[in-house]
Amino acid sequence: MSSASQIKSARVASGPRWIVPAKIVVFVAMLFPLARLIVLGVNGGLGANPIEFITRSTGLWTLVYLCITLAITPVRRLTGVNALARFRRMTGLFAFFFAVLHFTTYIWFDKWFDVAEMVKDIGKRPFITVGFAAFVLLIPLAITSPKAMVRKLGRRWQTLHRAIYLIATLAILHFWWMKAGKNDLELPKIYGAVVIALLGWRVIAWLRTRSKRA
Numbered sequence: 264m265s266s267a268s269q270i271k272s273a274r275v276a277s278g279p280r281w282i283v284p285a286k287i288v289v290f291v292a293m294l295f296p297l298a299r300l301i302v303l304g305v306n307g308g309l310g311a312n313p314i315e316f317i318t319r320s321t322g323l324w325t326l327v328y329l330c331i332t333l334a335i336t337p338v339r340r341l342t343g344v345n346a347l348a349r350f351r352r353m354t355g356l357f358a359f360f361f362a363v364l365h366f367t368t369y370i371w372f373d374k375w376f377d378v379a380e381m382v383k384d385i386g387k388r389p390f391i392t393v394g395f396a397a398f399v400l401l402i403p404l405a406i407t408s409p410k411a412m413v414r415k416l417g418r419r420w421q422t423l424h425r426a427i428y429l430i431a432t433l434a435i436l437h438f439w440w441m442k443a444g445k446n447d448l449e450l451p452k453i454y455g456a457v458v459i460a461l462l463g464w465r466v467i468a469w470l471r472t473r474s475k476r477a
């Protein structure tokens with residue numbers, strides 16, 4: 264291969280020039296909710312119940328990052344900007360990172376690792392079990408996110424990573440159930456509609472591919 268074509272194929276592999284700076288900007292932007300919590304914490308701005316504030320904030324950002332991750336493929340197809348696919352690993356891992364913060368806040372700062380207390384709480388608030396299921400399902404996706412795992416698992420990787428739709432559905436159920444007890448369903452309805460639209464898009468895309476193949 265000539266050196267010109269080697270440079271060209273290396274550029275195709277690494278994507279357009281704007282990818283690296285854009286990734287840095289997105290990375291820093293996605294750290295913003297954590298930075299905000301730290302700044303509020305240091306300045307005593309977390310309200311009367313800081314643990315509840317942190318649990319709610321990290322839970323909501325986990326859901327937001329899950330939705331962003333799910334939206335990448337539809338937006339990529341609609342705009343034709345294929346390089347967007349290169350952001351999916353990062354947004355997915357941020358969703359996992361915030362889920363870890365959310366879960367840790369609950370078991371550590373809220374329940375102090377007191378299993379009996381947690382079991383009692385789950386009995387009272389079963390929505391926690393659904394959140395836990397979503398969290399457990401996220402773990403294999405995070406573990407298999409490195410490029411080497413994508414190569415190693417081949418088609419099985421794609422099948423495994425479709426679990427993100429189930430995770431998002433469980434997350435909506437967790438949110439809905441929690442808020443239903445408080446008669447405050449406005450936000451769960453909005454996020455529910457977003458997840459249904461993204462799921463619907465996926466089903467339509469799948470049906471189209473199937474009929475084209477047929």
Ligand code: HEM
Nearest residue numbers: 315318319322323325326362366369394395397398434438
């Ligand atoms: C992918 C996993 C998860 C997602 C996306 C998620 C998302 C959320 C959301 C959106 C809220 C409501 C925030 C608000 O009020 O605005 C929430 C609340 C909550 N989550 Fe999760 N969650 C997840 C996993 C878990 C796990 C594993 C646990 C604990 C075992 C948990 C425990 C809680 C609790 C206790 C609350 C309510 C706090 C309160 O009553 O104020 N969540 N979660």
